[in-house]
Amino acid sequence: MSDCTTSVHNHNQHNVQIIAAVDSLAPQVTALALNIHANPELSFEEVNSAAALIAPLRTAGFEIEEQLGGLPTAFRATFDSGKPGPVISLLAEYDALVDLGHACGHNLIGTASVTAALALKQVSHLLTGKLEVVGTPAEEEGGGKIILSDKGFFDHVDAVMMFHPRDKTMVVRGGLACVDAVFKFYGKAAHAASAPQNGISALDAVIHTFNGINALRQLFTDDVRVHGIISEGGSATNIVPAYSEAKFLMRASTVRGLSIVKQKVFDAARGAALMTGARLEIEEGLTYAERNNNLTLAEYFKQNLEILGVEVVPPPKSGGIGSSDIGNVSQITAAIHPYIRIGDVLPHTPEFAQAAGSEAGLQAMLQAAKALAMTATDLCQDADKLQAVRDEFLSWKSHF
């Protein structure tokens, strides 16, 4: 009984220290988040954003590795407590969207993880093991985390955490497996009126591809999404188009299901090439894996949000989900990707970009930093909690 009381007391004391540490950093880190917000940089071009996030970590004594995995704007900042314990990795995103700036709020994501790490460094007597901030570029286009995962940068990590701004505070939400492909059709130009018989229409091949995919839709399971655009459709109405191109995204609830969808979609494009006589080249992108939320870790994060007075709601029962490269990290180690509300706004809109630089956005970021730091401390201070997180992950892995 007395042990239990002491532990609760210590637990509360830890939280008080972490909350105070984050609050003391608030002026500095809100300026940092606003600076990144005001200077949006696209995927793999986040030179200034990465440098801005690295600077305070370097000053605080973290060991800095730049150009992690050969990616110019990836980094890792490490603090080794010198005590045995878990390796905890906080992920920073900081890429923006074409035309819309920080309409996905990655300025808040990167800054929240850095803030949590700076706060934990201030209360480093609570830390065991190693704490890392991994700067993962190009979430929107390029899949920085996929590249870093494939290069083994999460193999040694016990738990990975980050947060994402959103219209609702949800600790667990799914993410679809996803892959993109470009279909390039090479036909033959001809005068469209005087000698059409000499031509091969690459545009027709693209149109047949769309029609073939549309015919497949009735055979897809409900989780599947296939959506495309015509990125090249010919250059003049009086020339049979010699080159035409379509870009597609394919999504399904698992990588395994996605591979079947991909095969069918690729066959539709191959069939279109056969019908028209065009030659087809397929350029396939990286595969984003589905998200494997660690429910145990998510529950600790939820409890900490509730200690902070933040209300958490359940995720939608179906639909309303996209894809993220955190999915690939979550296949390698225990990971969470919770959401915190910044307003009645949805990502990838101008309104969301505005919210990502608003007072509500900054407050959500500070709440995220507190909950991230509190959850990291839970894992450092309570071996049973850490074990439960690892057991869940290893059990999931063994059934995979």
Ligand SMILES: [Zn+2]
């Ligand atoms: Zn986004």
Ligand SMILES: [Zn+2]
């Ligand atoms: Zn995002």
